[in-house]
Amino acid sequence: MSEAEEKLSPVEGIKVESNYLRGRIAEELMDGNPNLGKDTIQLIKFHGSYEQDDRDRRKEAKANKVPGGKYYSYMVRSAIPGGRISSEQLLAQLDLCDEVGNSTLRVTTRQGLQLHGVLKGNLKKVIRRINEVQLTTIAACGDVRRNVMCSPAPFKNNRVYDQLQAISDRIADETMPRTPAYHELWLTDDAGEKTLAGGGAPQEEVEPLYGPTYLPRKFKMGVALPGDNSADVYSQDIGLLGIVEGGEVVGYNFVVGGGFGVTPSASKTFARVASPLGYVPADKVLDVIKAVMKVQRDFGNRSDRKRARMKYLIHDWGAEKFKQKVEEYLGEGIEDSRPMNVNGHDDCIGWHEQGDGQWFYGLNIENGRIKDEGDFRLKTALREVCTSLAPPMRLTPHQGLVFCDIKAEDKERLKSILTSHGVPLSEQFSTVRRWSMACPALPLCGLAVTESERILPTMMDALEKELDSLGLGGERFTTRMTGCPNGCARPYNSDVGLVGKTKGKYTLFLGGRVEGDRLNWIYKDLVPEDEVVATLSPVLKHFKEGRHEGEAFGDYCDRIGRDALLAACDA
Incomplete structure (x- = not known):
């Protein structure tokens, strides 16, 4: 408390x-x-x-x-x-x-x-x-450690990715609740x-890490690289960015206090990207993670669940006090963060050489939904792949599925299984659709105030046409939609964020970026669902005309700023 x-x-x-x-x-x-x-x-x-x-x-x-x-x-x-x-x-x-x-x-x-x-x-x-x-x-x-995310690329004979995957497993194992209630x-x-x-x-001591009341709120962690932030570590309570020297991860820059849940009616709540804690050698990672979790366990807000995430503790205390408390629990100091630049996001989509003579293929699954519906029979296709080829797989943070260990002679077999079941190949997806995702929202989520998963594909149809008409069909930017402000699809650091505000209307955010280390900002509020693309259209035109060479859409919006964009696009 x-x-x-x-x-x-x-x-x-x-x-x-x-x-x-x-x-x-x-x-x-x-x-x-x-x-x-x-x-x-x-x-x-x-x-x-x-x-x-x-x-x-x-x-x-x-x-x-x-x-x-x-x-x-x-x-x-x-x-x-x-x-x-x-x-x-x-x-x-x-x-x-x-x-x-x-x-x-x-x-x-x-x-x-x-x-x-x-x-x-x-x-x-x-x-x-x-x-x-x-x-x-x-x-x-x-109110525990949620699923530990990790950059999913299944490269073989690659010490760096092996280390990332190994540490994510160790984190999951060592922070697992120990209560025998689950077994019983x-x-x-x-x-x-x-x-x-x-x-x-x-166990003799039932929950040595969590104690009888567990954490004040959910707690998220992810592991990534500066050149591959597919695990979106800045959205997490703890994010680890591997520091590579001599072809292996020697340690991690820790970032802490990310979190996207917001209650619009409560100004005391806000989205936050994680801020630096410091550099941690590889052999100290678990010790520091446990120290951070214990600080949140003991000092996080247990009276107001709207402000129970660790981001509010860090905001209220300040980064320096928080770091000092973590060091106190750890029993030693934490180094300053190593210099780094977050500069990539590998979604693993399409064909890639795996590094051991075999291949992996990343299948884009729109909004993550595996189903058979009409001529689209993804569920049946996956059954055939799993029974006839039986590959190991990876689920991606962008809701895709990676088939690993595909022999060269089986590449056409995999492709044939997918296409014969009406499943579009990843290379058939437009860039904007590939980089979009939505939460489930209606009809089953009790928190949803608008549609999300069910409406985003139709919105992508219209956005694809608009981008093609502007000659921007190849532009890579993230579009993420949620049916409420809790932000499960991480809309607050995307290039374009759409957050359900009230029935049929969304708050439109701009100015984040694919790399995920910057919050976006509200461009317009209460945009009707059938006006979202029309609202984006003048912004996209402005981007085409005024961008710097190679400048991404979110970077352009952030550079120009809300007021200037509104003045130019509402004229």
Whole structure:
């Protein structure tokens, strides 16, 4: 608890009373109701699930006098460090989405997988099956360390990328919640004997890192390189940027305090990109991460969840005080950051030589949705790839899927499987669509105030035409849309950000950039969905006429500034 706090938020009380995340979950799973109690809704997040309902069908539910007045279901999220997944694991998730989900699977913006539409009575089956294939759902949600992101490029015989991937796994392992409640609830058979991947025997000290109340709020981490910030580390609570000398990572520049959730009605909330903490040698990374997490655990705001993220602690204390406290917990000093320049983002899309005589192929999946719909049969195509070629894979932070270890003689086979199922190849996507992404929003997210995933493809159709007419079809810039201000698709550091404000209207942000180390700013508010492209059009024309050679769209907007752009484009 911080010095200024007196009254804990209700969620803190729920955690205190939960007995390390047990609460009444076991009883409520068996009570025959379609939904959970308000306390259990909070606790089940730590186990990797959110309660949702189909907002498109609320009137129908009331008319049919459905219990609770809603068609309840659950989202189940798998935490997959660095997005590394096997064909067997993906097949298991595809099976589950057909057997007990809404027949679709979703690649998340944090390199995980989400199942939607799971009924309460099927939750244990789903979580057990995910663990049986050596994945887990624990800490995919809740006030803990979320899925650890990592630059996904699967280069072989490359010491640098090997080190990035190894440290992301170690971070995930060492910051995993230790409570035996996960094992007891989801992974133990009727005899109480069967232990699976996500569980573990009770510890003498149950949660040595988290304690009985865990963290004040969610906590995000990512690992990247200055030349490949695909893990978007400036959006994270802790970001690691590898410092390379002699062909290997000797240490990391830590950045801390990123976070994008905002409540527009509360001026005390804001988006923030992470700021420098210092340079940490490779062998000290875990020690510093734990020290930072403990500072947030002990001093983060536990009375106001709107200001519970670590970004507010750093903002209120100042960077120097925060660093001093981390050093106190660490027991030694932290060096100043090494000189570096963030200058790239590798989305891994398309064909690439892997470095060992084999290839990898990055498939662009629009907004991460894996489904069969009409002639587009991505889900069926992935089943065939996973059964006939069985490649290891990586999920990307831009919601793509990388097929690894493809032999040269199998390249055409992979291409044929995709195209024969109506799946467009990555090279068929326009540049603007390739660099776009959206959160799920309606109909299942309870926080959404506008459409996102369902409307962005149509908006991209119109934007593609506009860019082509201006001769800007090859311009690379990020467009990210969310159905509410919480920012799950990271709209606040993109070149173009679209954030749902009220029904059918968005706040339009400009001035971020692909590299992700700068916030954008509000260009116009309350833009109707059918006017977004028309609002962007004069800005794009202005960019074409006034850009410096090689200047990116977001850099141009940031250089010109909001007032000058409005004056020029509204004339």
